[in-house]
Amino acid sequence: MGFLDILYFMVPVSIAYAAPLIFTALGGVFSERSGVVNIALEGLMVMGAFIGILFNLFFFDTFGAWTPWIALLAAMIVSGVFAILHAVASISFRADQVVSGVAINMLGLAIALFLTKMIFDKGQTDFIKKAIPNFDVPLLSDIPVIGPLLFKGIYGSSILAIVAAIITWYVIYKTPFGLRLRAVGEHPMAADTMGVNVNKIRYIAVIISGALAGIGGAIYSQTMTRDFGHATINGQGFMALAAMIFGKWHPIGAMGAAIFFGFAQALAVVGPSIPLIKEIPTGYLHALPYVVTILALAGFIGKATGPKANGKPYIKGSR
């Protein structure tokens, strides 16, 4: 297999794996830019993945071909609501945000598995009938080299993810809301003095992050696994969190990092059919994306500093 063939093989898979990470990492950007550490992304993604599959299974007869897309909406709403728990704990109740996040992660998985057992009477759901489809973009896919690389067999959800990253960039850097969001995350007291409702902005940001992570989870379950079980998400949320840090809390940076992590995951999946890499036992290949994540973080010595007020609850009147 030539180098170009490997690329034709790898790049579409990478982009497919990147889409859920992009959405979830964007969620992380919203939350952490407002000053709320969101390690709960994993649990929110689990919830989204579960709801996506559940909705798809139950409403396929009603919505037909549109089911996976409406399932994304359902996952978005449920995960957004679920994120309110994290918001209440870390904004109003001044909880340690990492601990609250861990609780949400455990809770999300536990609720999803409890419901799976209750509804399906087994450890995982049935397989969905209609996954998110992939297609060749007309005209563009006929361009030599770039066509087969970027526009053949692409998932609609991947295009959606890139659009979402651009919209997020616009919202955070070009709108009044985005300015307030960043102000609240950097210096909440200054923002408060200027009449910005710190807690309200933070609540909105955390709910948005839940909604985006929900979409991410539902994309993952409806493109990759096509059912839901205990190992469906398996650290995707944490990887999205790492992508956000690697992308320095910037939407476009997070997207780039997510594509990079998508590539690492694709390597683990298609590795066994690529020369040289196939010599490595598959077990170790599965560990590769996580190793790459640590290496990526370690490569950014001292450069990755988050929003200044990240992780600190805002208490009126305190200095």
Place this chain on the structure above:
Amino acid sequence: MSNRMINLLVPAIAVFLGLLVGAIVMLASGYDPVAGYIALWQGIFGDTYAIGETIRQITPYILAGLAVAFAFRTGLFNIGVEGQLIVGWFASVYVGAAFDLPKVIHLPLAILAGAAAGALWAFLPGLLKAKMKIHEVIVTIMMNYIALHVVNALIKTWSGGGDKTDRILESASLRSEFLSSLTDYSRLHYGILVALLMVVVMWFILEKTTTGFELKAVGFNENASEYAGMKIGKNIILSMVISGAFAGLAGAMEGLGTFGNMYTRGGFTGIGFDGIAVALLGANTPLGVIFGAVLFGSLKYGALNMPNAAQIPEEVVQIVIALVIFFVACGYAIRLFLTKISKKKEAK
């Protein structure tokens, strides 16, 4: 109400709220919460066998709780207990099966191998935190997944493509005829003594040694400690290593005591994550960890009885555990509520 009283009441209320919401979840899903909790109770204390198994389950929970608590006390959040436990489990089983030595040497050696593997697995996140200021939470989480996949691969290589390791030799086993026969032939083993010993060790390190004082000081205030001449990086690494050693021991208890071998896993054991709950509920003190471990270990084992006795999925208990962590994290709100009540009483 005294501060001490409130400190004790907050976790108690958190547990109560957790169980209450758990009951509501059961009720809302069409199950009978009373039958559910009776089945849970029976699963924990129903007969001597159940009690023996419950104590066995508590053993790794104590050690995992100590691991999280120790790191917490020194200002670090070790979410990597799960991975450290897995490598500790594997290392102890490897030493237990690959060498043939007299029991006096073999058993301690196998236990130490588990601790050493856990410590090594925690060393890297400590190093990255100390030298490059990379947050330990992300690195330890990634190390969990690496541990899971690497150990699975190692088991496959060792067994020539199979899914479980060889059994450990009798000379490395923690099994106890005596404890087992006492509890109607449950899998209760001597590990509980190791766990309790480690509770004392943690207390001793933190409260009675200069090292422990330094570790705590760095956790309280890095800048002040550095100004006082303490080496921040060294203390961060040391703290992670000790924490990892506790976690590795938890794995060794599973390997040398409960199972006697190791098999490939599709997912995590969950003990490491529940260790966070144990530590938080126990306010990160050695004694508190025992209470936390008794509670969560019992819940976890008793839950296995729920599908049979009450047709309720055992996952409901995991929901309860997650809720307890959530409510402990929201301690500020509970405190506020308690102070308000006590002020009202005083006013009267």
